[in-house]
Amino acid sequence: MKTMSKMIAVHSYKGGTGKTLLSVNLAAAFAKLGKKVCVIDLDFRAPSLFSILKGGNVECWFNDYLNNTCEAEKVLVDLSSKIPGKGKFFAGFANPATEAIRDMSAKDRKWEMRALGRLLALKGALLADQKFDYVLFVTSPGLQYSSINAIVAADFVVVATTGDRSDVEGTKRMLLELYTLFEKKTGLVLNKVLDSSATAKKAEMSEKVKTVYHVPMLGIVPCFCEILRAEGSLIFVEDKPDHPFTKIVSEMARKIENNEVN
């Protein structure tokens, strides 16, 4: 039997590829399936989850958990009331204060090694003890310490990429030179696809992804003006249940849940 993907890192080569949007909606889609899920912001250079989910009062930041000054359960904020249904939705936020960003960017490799240990410890603290079904990490783009820590700790990595030439080249190189070294189970999401017929030619696109990136395709997301118009204020899976984007992300969640990414 293949191992289930419980810890999922969402990563990309370049910024602005839709990692946070994908992560939040993927988490919401899991919650819709009745799962207990949490999404954690590991993008300490440019935290965005806090403003997207309107975090409110935060007792501890995820920075504090990695600094070993706070336990995992104190970091997680219960946002299940925002999500209808019996699923549970939690979030762990990166501290958006400039001072915190500066502090995180000055960490040395010994600290990063301990941070990896703290991320790995979440398997026991969240998956085993607190019975979470999924833990999703939103990472910084590119080859950052915190992102690579998340990739190493995760069971499955979602890589988001766009049609931008520099993104395609960078993603290809990153998958080949970084991901293969860690032998990570990976699924690629083609985001902001302009060719509207691409989603119809799924099988063909999937083959193309395998030839270009050498990893299986998790999904294709066309470019939706409604997403831009929402300005990050909507969780589509919740607020727009009939939107095609919701359907695409729900299908991704289903594929991960059923271990069908191959």
Add this chain to the structure above:
Amino acid sequence: MQNRSGGFAIKDEKLTKKPITVFEKIEESLERLNQKMEVIIEIQKNNSGGNQRPAMTLPDASLDVMTLLSMPDHLRKTAMAICRSDRATAEEIAEQTSRARAVESAYLNQLVIMGYLKKERKGRKAYFYVDRETQG
């Protein structure tokens, strides 16, 4: 005569039992030999680039992700497996990597020498772990 026939009787018994145990012993020895050969081949293969054999344990070095990335493939596989477990024996690591126990044992000890891992004996078993807390 009696002695002789008695002798034969014993021999007959030995003939039926012995070959199996002898073969089993040969197989065991061959397996051990094979494992040792694998270790020698692996170590030779990976040392052929230079003669940098560390004579003693280096001071604690951090096993962070960038270090993992810069490691040679054969050691990275072992280091990744140990990173995922709190502490593990060479046998447990071998189960994860699908390589021979003796090979993993050699690599784990190499990582201990390089200062990335700690080793602790409990009875006959040796446990390896990443010491993340006391470093730095």
